[in-house]
Amino acid sequence: MSKELAVEMLNISMKFNEKTYANKNVNFSVLKGEVHALVGENGAGKSTLLSVLFGIYEPTFGEIKINGIQQNISNPIVANSLKIGMVHQHFHFVEIFKLWENISLGAEIKKLKLFNNKKQIIKKISIIMKENDLTLNLNKLAKNASVGELQKAEILKLLYRDSEILIFDEPTAVLTPLEIEGFLNVLKTLKNNGKTIILISHKMKEIEKVADRATVIRKGEIVGTYNMNEVSIDDLSVKMVGRNLKVIKNTHNFKGEEQVLKINNINVTSINNKKIQALKNFSLDIKAGEILGIAGVEGNGQSELANVISGLQKVKSGEIFIKNIKINDKSIYSRFHTYKMSHIPLDRQKHGLILDFNVLENSVLQDIGEKPFSNKLGIINKYEIKKRGLKIINKYDVRDSNGGYAITRSLSGGNQQKLIIGRELSRESDFILIYQPTRGLDVGSIEFIHSQIIEAKKKNKAILLISYELSEIINLSDRVIVINSGNVVGELVGNKINYDLIGKMMMGNN
Ligand SMILES: Nc1ncnc2c1ncn2[C@@H]1O[C@H](COP(=O)(O)OP(=O)(O)OP(=O)(O)O)[C@@H](O)[C@H]1O
Ligand SMILES: [Mg+2]
Structure with missing residues (x-):
């Protein structure tokens, strides 16, 4: 790791609407060749900040330097040309394409300027895999690949495009423990090969294992940047949520019949x-x-x-x-x-929410046709829906930027999850x-959700x-x-x- 800066984000502010800043006067810098963790509560502004870096959003204010030179990263194509790559919280694949086709999509090596040169493409990807200790069956269709395989393909997409600054948004949230081990090893190899890595994660133990430094962001503002060998993960957690955390435990006083x-x-x-x-x-x-x-x-x-x-x-x-x-x-x-029955499903976006509905509508999703949210004639009672929705938003701290009327898709991943949990635990079941x-979920939300699951048990569910x-x-x-x-x-x-x-x-x- 050198002392040179790969990334400098200076005074970045980002507003999606009049009411709230997703990022406010953020100063964030990353050294060349380091693994830098970005941590904070759900909705703190992590994905937004790195999406600004990747050119998905144009900041309301502020400037960005890459390798010391000021850049206007107006879209992801510009980011790619500056050798910045990003693996998002939710993956993007063409399901009916093979993995090698997905990896090279938009950057294919051509034959006669027209056809994909499959042989050359696979050769290039194979060399990259060898250099980075990655193994993957490139001929698998994306729809048949496991989440772990898709993630490897996402990493290969970046390396295929020669990215030097790699951004990962919660890469291990959807992996199995074994896949997580594999991923952390890949990160180490990437670092050894000189890549600069920015990692968003809620898993403190993983951060402890791989990160050189960590920056804490809270409600859109930077709390501080710390060397990992000078700070404990408990300290980091407290800086993130602003209070001490406790472990919630079942006391096993169960006598149900x-x-x-x-x-x-x-x-x-x-x-x-x-x-x-x-x-x-x-x-x-x-x-x-x-x-x-x-x-x-x-x-x-x-x-x-x-x-x-x-x-x-x-x-x-x-x-x-x-x-x-x-x-x-x-x-x-x-x-x-x-x-x-109530159900908190594995795949929140597929089975838990209608992303284009607003938060209030999603808060009563299965019950919208039932009393008190609809009457016998099927006429919707907006007052009752709002009442229930706001109750869930307040109790479960669902951070929506528009008082329940934000489109659910715009919520941060963790806040989408809290909305589902709030809805399902609030239903009569x-x-x-x-x-x-x-x-x-962030460490503070995990503590709260665990306490609510125990509460549901106490209500005899x-x-x-x-x-x-x-x-x-x-x-x-x-x-x-x-x-x-x-x-x-x-x-x-x-x-x-x-x-x-x-x-x-x-x-x-x-
Ligand atoms: N496209 C958008 N439109 C409107 N508001 C948005 C949009 N994207 C994010 N926000 C808002 O900006 C804030 C920060 O969201 P962001 O996704 O950056 O949080 P995060 O730190 O990544 O959280 P998580 O850990 O849950 O993923 C949230 O209040 C969110 O609702
Ligand atoms: Mg996020």
């Missing part, structure tokens, strides 16, 4: 491959007031389990009951209304299916918690089931729940 969810011997095929059995003679039950955690390596049947309960997929055989009523063949609508609730964050499962569950290849391989109750035992069961050594 009434069975709410019962799953009896279900067999379910894999979402990706109909020939594979994702769940095999799988059974579980959850009582009112109980949080049942599902632990296991991703891809061992968790998504299929969530799908058959929420109605997105059908079982091949077996039964699912809510309060003794078989719901296998019930519509998604009736599961939510008649059988009183007996059973809540929760899948990776704190993905993309039955909760199924599927998560790949083992600490989340351990802290919140009354009981934990460990699954492997679609089978239950272990169960732990109350004070017996601990890392070691779950870890061993997950690996199949119990």
